[in-house]
Every structure is written in structure tokens, then in C-alpha cells.
Amino acid sequence: MTDNPLRIAVLKDRYPMQFMTARHSRHILDWRRFVPFNQIHPGLEGMTVMAPGRPADLVHTNNRIPLGARKYILSFEDNAPRRFRFPEDNRLTRFLDDRIASPRCRRLIAMSDFARRRFLHQHRDNPDLPRLRAKLDVRYPNIVIRDTQDQLRDDPCTTLVLTFVGAHFARKGGCVAVRIAQKALAAGLPIRVNIVSPLVMGKAVWTDPERPEFFKEYTDLLTLENVEYNSTMPNAQTRQKLAQSHFCVLTTFVDTFGFSAIEAMAEHTPVLGTRLCALPEFIEDDRNGILIDMPVNALGMWQRPQDISRASPEYEDYFRAEVDRIASAAVDRLTPLIGDRDRIARMRRAARDTAVEKFDSRAASIRWDALYDEVAAEDPATPPRLTEADRSAAGDLP
Structure with missing residues (x-):
């Protein structure tokens, strides 16, 4: 754990990103706008360029590969990289595959075991699959759970x-x-x-x-x-x-x-x-x-x-x-x-x-912060791979 808070550049999308990061972080989450390349062509949804800002210790994005990032975590809902409208391999899809296989991409975080299965199926013929699998983990989305009673606890359930x-x-x-x-x-x-x-x-x-x-x-x-x-x-x-x-x-x-x-x-x-x-x-x-x-x-x-x-x-x-x-x-x-x-x-x-x-967002934030600490301390020139701390943080997930 670092003594001082890290600065994490985070993708400022409409709402999915908040489910896949620390809602109560002890670090500084620097929410940044990004270039929505999918508005140019739907096939470009899998990548982006984030707006400049203060230097960050690492970048965390959801679904979109942050081009130019020195060190980043990519979480995703289904496929990664997303390749809508590109059913066949081409120069662009191979470029994106290379980006997530690169040591700059330190972790690949699937939103579910279903997403993990889809990812492994997507890359079943990819020669870089061992490197991708080494940094692939599963973490569920998180939400704020209020301390509230069941509002229907006295309801007769007749309607x-x-x-x-x-x-x-x-x-x-x-x-x-x-x-x-x-x-x-x-x-x-x-x-x-x-x-x-x-x-x-x-x-x-x-x-x-x-x-x-x-x-x-x-x-x-x-x-x-x-x-x-x-x-x-x-x-x-x-x-x-x-x-x-x-x-x-x-x-x-x-x-x-x-x-x-x-x-x-x-x-x-x-x-x-x-x-x-x-x-x-x-x-x-x-x-x-x-x-x-x-x-x-x-x-x-x-x-x-x-x-x-x-x-x-x-x-x-x-x-x-x-x-x-x-x-x-x-x-x-x-x-x-x-x-x-x-x-x-x-x-x-x-x-x-x-x-x-x-x-629960409180428990998830502790796990995300621990991952941010870990990745920030890593040498981006070394091959990224999951540690025992990563695996234990996933609880009973595969």
C-alpha cells in the first residue's frame, strides 16, 4: 500500500465505468473525457484517446483501450477488444489485440465469468493467449448499498x-x-x-x-x-x-x-x-x-x-x-x-x-484500491500477471 494517494485517470463515460471502479477510493480518481471514436464508425468503439490532464500513476478504462497510456487496466463487459462490425481479422483488430497483449496493459478485468468465457473464446486462436490469460481476472460490478429495511416487509403480497x-x-x-x-x-x-x-x-x-x-x-x-x-x-x-x-x-x-x-x-x-x-x-x-x-x-x-x-x-x-x-x-x-x-x-x-x-461498493473499493497500489508499483517493462492477492480479491469467482 502506498503512503500517499495515487492519481488514477478514469474514463468518464455515461455510467458503466462507475460500476467497475472504486466508488469510495482513498486515491484520486481523475475522471477524464475521451474521444468517442465509435461516433465515427461503430467498429472503433474498442479504443479511445483520453483528454490530457495532470500526470497519472495509471489509467483505468472500461471497454475502450486508452491509446498512448503508459500503464493501464482495462475492464470489460463482454469482448475485449470490442470489434463490432469487424467479423474478420484485419489490420485494425490485430493492432488492438497487440495493445492488450502489450506490457502496458497490466490487467484485463472481466465483469463476469460469462465475459471471461467470451474473452477466452474470442482469443482462442490468438498466439498471445497465454500472455492475455496471465493478466485476466473477474470482478463483479459494484453499487452503493444503502442501510435500508425491506419496504415490503409488512406487505401481504396479495397483489x-x-x-x-x-x-x-x-x-x-x-x-x-x-x-x-x-x-x-x-x-x-x-x-x-x-x-x-x-x-x-x-x-x-x-x-x-x-x-x-x-x-x-x-x-x-x-x-x-x-x-x-x-x-x-x-x-x-x-x-x-x-x-x-x-x-x-x-x-x-x-x-x-x-x-x-x-x-x-x-x-x-x-x-x-x-x-x-x-x-x-x-x-x-x-x-x-x-x-x-x-x-x-x-x-x-x-x-x-x-x-x-x-x-x-x-x-x-x-x-x-x-x-x-x-x-x-x-x-x-x-x-x-x-x-x-x-x-x-x-x-x-x-x-x-x-x-x-x-x-457492495465499500468492499469493492478496498479491492480496487489494492489493485491500483499493486499495478502502480509494477515496472511497465515487466510481463504483467496476476498475483495471489489478485486471485484472493476475486473471492469465489473463477
């Missing part, structure tokens, strides 16, 4: 409240959420659904059917009597809404982690999710949430038909059928919980325990 939060309405499960509301209304079940979403969907979202008119059958359901819709909501108010819900809905088709899920758990609220990507790493079915099965590949990613265009009627039929299947399965799982106060109370305690154990 279940579900809350969906997500910008990508269809991809993250908003269509499923409103279909649950519709099915509950038709069956006379006391289930209410909150939707917080700007309703981003369609061609620009890689999971969605492309035709805008397809989504009208779901957006029309936002006016159901058991649905409350808000396009936006401040984070504090959103967390309050989650705290007053029996379940957070994240029936996603693809997700790197699911920040709404861990924020819900911090508020004692279990998660109704899908069994894919990183969600099964922290959601245990019938303990701290409900998981609906999905067709997935060996990496745990949604296995959708690859030979059908998203612009085709066949894909629309497939997507519609999946939404309906997930919604029906969710209603089947939720129905026995109506009025079962004891069972829901157990799930809520388990959800909160999971948040405290895995995502």
Missing part, C-alpha cells in the same frame, strides 16, 4: 408488483413484461407492471425485428389498466420503484450483466430473469429470483436462428413466439406466489444478501 427498467425495450424484456400484464389481466390475476423505458427498439438493436410496426402490439399494452408507464425516471426514484416491487423484470434476450437486477437486489427485490449470459451467476432460481430457460449456446448466449433475416416475417414470428413463451412461463411461476408472504419474504432476504455479498 404482485413487477418493475421493468431498460432503454432497449424489446431486447431487455419489456415486451415480455407487458405481455405478462396482459395475460394476468385476462386471467384475473392481481399482477401490476411498471415500465420505465424510452422504448428504444427495432433495426438499431441487434436482437430485435427490424420493422417498426411490429412493436405496436406491445406498445399498445402500455395503456392497460394494470400497467404504469414512464419514459424516464431519475435513478433514485427508479430504485425506490424497485424497492416497492415484488420482482424486477429482466427477461432479457442478450445482456452483458444487468445493472437493474443488482440495483433491485440491493433494495431487497428479487429478479424475474432469463437463464443466459451472466444472470445465472448471481440469480438462483427460487432462492433470490426466478429464471426462465432460454435456448443458449456453449457460451451461455441466446441461440437465435442464424439463417433468418431480422427483417423477415419468419423472424418476427419467432420473436413473438419467444416473447409469448417467456411471458406464459413467468405467469405460471408467479401465480403460486400471490399471497405467499413467507416465500416472497425468503426470496427478498436472499436477494439482499446476494447484493451485500457480491456487489
